[in-house]
Amino acid sequence: MQNYIFDGSFEGLLSAVFNWFERKPGQVKLQTEATFQPDAFMSCLHIVNEREKADRVWKGLQSNLSKAALRKFYCTYLSELEEGYTALFEFACYLFTEGPAIEKNYGNPYVLALSKIAKKVEREKHRMEAFIRFQQNADGIFYCGIDPDFNVLPLIATHFKNRYADQQWIIYDLKRNYGLFYDLSKVEEIKIDFNQRQKTTGIANAIVSEKEGLYALLWKDYFKSTNIQARKNTKLHVQHVPKRYWKYLTEKQFEQD
Amino acid sequence: MSERLREKLNILADAAKYDVSCSSSGGNRKNDNKGLGNSHASGICHTYTEDGRCVSLLKILLTNHCIFDCAYCVSRKSNDITRAAFTVEEVVELTMNFYRRNYIEGLFLSSGIFKNADFTMERLLRIVKKLRLEERFNGYIHLKTIPGASEELIREAGMYADRMSINLEMPTESGLKLLAPEKTHQQVTQPLGFIKNQIVQFKEERKLIKSTPKFVSAGQSTQMVIGATPETDQEIMQTAALFYKDFSLKRVYYSGYIPISYDNRLPMIGSQPPLIRENRLYQTDWLMRFYGFHVNELLNDANPHLDIDIDPKLSWALRNLQHFPVDINVAAYKVILRIPGIGVTSAKKIVQARKFGKLRIDQLKKIGVAYNRAKHFIKCADSPYQLKDYQGSQIKAFIQAESQSKYLKYDTSQLILF
Ligand code: SF4
Numbered sequence: 001m002q003n004y005i006f007d008g009s010f011e012g013l014l015s016a017v018f019n020w021f022e023r024k025p026g027q028v029k030l031q032t033e034a035t036f037q038p039d040a041f042m043s044c045l046h047i048v049n050e051r052e053k054a055d056r057v058w059k060g061l062q063s064n065l066s067k068a069a070l071r072k073f074y075c076t077y078l079s080e081l082e083e084g085y086t087a088l089f090e091f092a093c094y095l096f097t098e099g100p101a102i103e104k105n106y107g108n109p110y111v112l113a114l115s116k117i118a119k120k121v122e123r124e125k126h127r128m129e130a131f132i133r134f135q136q137n138a139d140g141i142f143y144c145g146i147d148p149d150f151n152v153l154p155l156i157a158t159h160f161k162n163r164y165a166d167q168q169w170i171i172y173d174l175k176r177n178y179g180l181f182y183d184l185s186k187v188e189e190i191k192i193d194f195n196q197r198q199k200t201t202g203i204a205n206a207i208v209s210e211k212e213g214l215y216a217l218l219w220k221d222y223f224k225s226t227n228i229q230a231r232k233n234t235k236l237h238v239q240h241v242p243k244r245y246w247k248y249l250t251e252k253q254f255e256q257d
Numbered sequence: 258m259s260e261r262l263r264e265k266l267n268i269l270a271d272a273a274k275y276d277v278s279c280s281s282s283g284g285n286r287k288n289d290n291k292g293l294g295n296s297h298a299s300g301i302c303h304t305y306t307e308d309g310r311c312v313s314l315l316k317i318l319l320t321n322h323c324i325f326d327c328a329y330c331v332s333r334k335s336n337d338i339t340r341a342a343f344t345v346e347e348v349v350e351l352t353m354n355f356y357r358r359n360y361i362e363g364l365f366l367s368s369g370i371f372k373n374a375d376f377t378m379e380r381l382l383r384i385v386k387k388l389r390l391e392e393r394f395n396g397y398i399h400l401k402t403i404p405g406a407s408e409e410l411i412r413e414a415g416m417y418a419d420r421m422s423i424n425l426e427m428p429t430e431s432g433l434k435l436l437a438p439e440k441t442h443q444q445v446t447q448p449l450g451f452i453k454n455q456i457v458q459f460k461e462e463r464k465l466i467k468s469t470p471k472f473v474s475a476g477q478s479t480q481m482v483i484g485a486t487p488e489t490d491q492e493i494m495q496t497a498a499l500f501y502k503d504f505s506l507k508r509v510y511y512s513g514y515i516p517i518s519y520d521n522r523l524p525m526i527g528s529q530p531p532l533i534r535e536n537r538l539y540q541t542d543w544l545m546r547f548y549g550f551h552v553n554e555l556l557n558d559a560n561p562h563l564d565i566d567i568d569p570k571l572s573w574a575l576r577n578l579q580h581f582p583v584d585i586n587v588a589a590y591k592v593i594l595r596i597p598g599i600g601v602t603s604a605k606k607i608v609q610a611r612k613f614g615k616l617r618i619d620q621l622k623k624i625g626v627a628y629n630r631a632k633h634f635i636k637c638a639d640s641p642y643q644l645k646d647y648q649g650s651q652i653k654a655f656i657q658a659e660s661q662s663k664y665l666k667y668d669t670s671q672l673i674l675f
């Protein structure tokens with residue numbers, strides 16, 4: 001058994017797979033630099049990111065996997081989960097050893113793990129598409145800050161670009177400190193420093209557009225009016241809208257009323 | 258100004274909330290005019306009410322003034338409530354501003370009937386036209402057709418709306434006559450038939466001329482109120498099956514009646530809405546649409562009512578033990594679908610996975626099969642040898658005992674799909 005240590009990047013992960021095929025070292029444990037605990041009994045290999053090798057592995061994945069499986073692969077990577085990285089590594093090695101048919105072998109633990117983790121990531125992606133609430137700033141840009149469990153920004157960019165083609169918007173991942181900015185023609189990755197960020201988030205009420213308060217209020221009113229008291233079911237409500245997402249939701253901000 | 262708008266929104270959202278025939282799924286409108294919005298085939302639930310229903314559309318009435326007096330309806334003429342009406346501009350502005358903030362997928366617009374059907378329908382039409390043509394809005398729009406409106410207006414509205422619906426209200430003609438003497442099923446079937454024919458016609462034309470606009474692209478739906486009148490589940494589902502067939506409906510919605518009136522033709526105020534029954538009807542509907550069941554297999558003269566304590570698929574299986582056990586490793590997909598505890602997703606996974614070798618119990622569990630339920634109906638690679646032939650009632654008791662704790666955790670009004 002050998003430790004493979006990589007830097008957590010996609011390129012690093014793919015480079016690790018390439019390395020394994022070069023060396024065929026048998027059983028390998030894949031870990032990230034961030035969580036790696038040195039172990040006296042196991043040798044370790046620090047993976048060097050190599051663009052060319054990573055590209056070859058990626059091309060290999062693209063030609064051996066269906067679109068759906070490739071997406072699962074990418075989503076699992078975005079989970080940023082340690083066990084997800086392991087599953088990806090093992091899955092890739094299994095795939096390149098056995099051939100394309102394995103992607104549907106749900107009897108295999110790594111095929112199944114990819115499927116399960118990707119599903120969680122897709123669920124959060126879907127929830128972000130639902131729960132993002134833009135606020136319009138005085139400069140006209142629609143802004144929303146988020147801090148999702150998984151790194152879903154790359155997955156939601158197209159959705160928001162297609163949907164909000166005629167308004168400028170920013171979606172900012174506060175946890176990972178990067179965001180997406182759509183300027184009416186393309187989506188770009190941006191980083192906002194803290195002071196700058198304050199300006200853009202509209203933390204200071206003065207810079208939020210005047211209409212903003214009215215529509216937030218109307219939306220809260222609407223949310224209340226649609227509830228049917230006779231059917232009240234808090235458990236089901238919380239199941240659909242887990243509490244950790246409430247902070248995003250305009251309709252859940254009752255305190256400020 | 259904004260105070261009056263708030264008040265109107267409160268009144269007209271409140272009045273619209275009992276209509277359940279509202280979902281944004283089935284839409285497929287691309288944003289290719291650089292305007293605002295698009296709609297997904299799957300739709301997005303942007304939030305959930307405190308009763309756990311999905312909120313995806315701004316669901317409002319244009320007005321709650323009405324010249325009719327349907328007993329089950331809050332907007333009925335004889336009801337002493339505050340009345341309000343939106344202007345065309347107000348509806349457009351609310352929709353656009355909510356949509357821009359990602360609150361909603363689109364608009365569900367219904368209305369009481371003021372003056373007459375055409376007067377009302379004409380306003381609904383003005384709203385959709387303004388949204389689509391002036392505001393370049395591509396989000397989802399569901400319009401309620403006003404009973405009695407002229408075909409020209411319905412036809413034009415269908416060019417801009419994604420879905421149209423008209424409520425059947427009561428599952429049977431006699432039920433409807435009792436509560437809404439002015440209405441008939443025929444008033445509903447006529448526009449349903451008209452829209453269906455238009456959809457077919459537009460589709461044909463599109464095959465020849467690509468630029469032909471889409472007409473009600475997400476299809477049409479209808480809603481029945483359940484439990485206000487004494488229909489059996491068999492009557493309800495047979496009506497639904499007939500409407501699916503005759504009018505190619507995308508969805509039939511079942512709305513458990515919530516008492517809102519002291520009218521003695523109706524259940525008393527304060528009586529519980531039939532939520533479990535409503536859930537069972539949706540499950541039955543689901544089995545008809547996605548599991549290949551014929552309505553008569555689930556409900557017939559011998560079984561005119563759905564079981565309340567178990568779901569309709571389990572109930573069917575227990576009445577038809579001759580079809581079981583099914584061998585997971587050889588049976589056709591359609592047969593596997595009929596096994597209690599196995600849904601569409603796990604059935605598909607089974608069919609894929611068994612190509613790699615015979616499936617065992619632990620693999621089935623991992624695939625997502627509710628094994629404790631399914632085990633009574635299946636054989637797999639390492640099934641224990643069954644000594645005894647159990648009766649349906651015994652199996653039912655086993656399953657209920659095993660899932661007791663689970664059921665207690667769940668709320669029974671939740672829609673559990675096998
Ligand atoms: S016509 Fe429609 S709005 Fe008017 S009372 Fe009947 S159901 Fe209600």
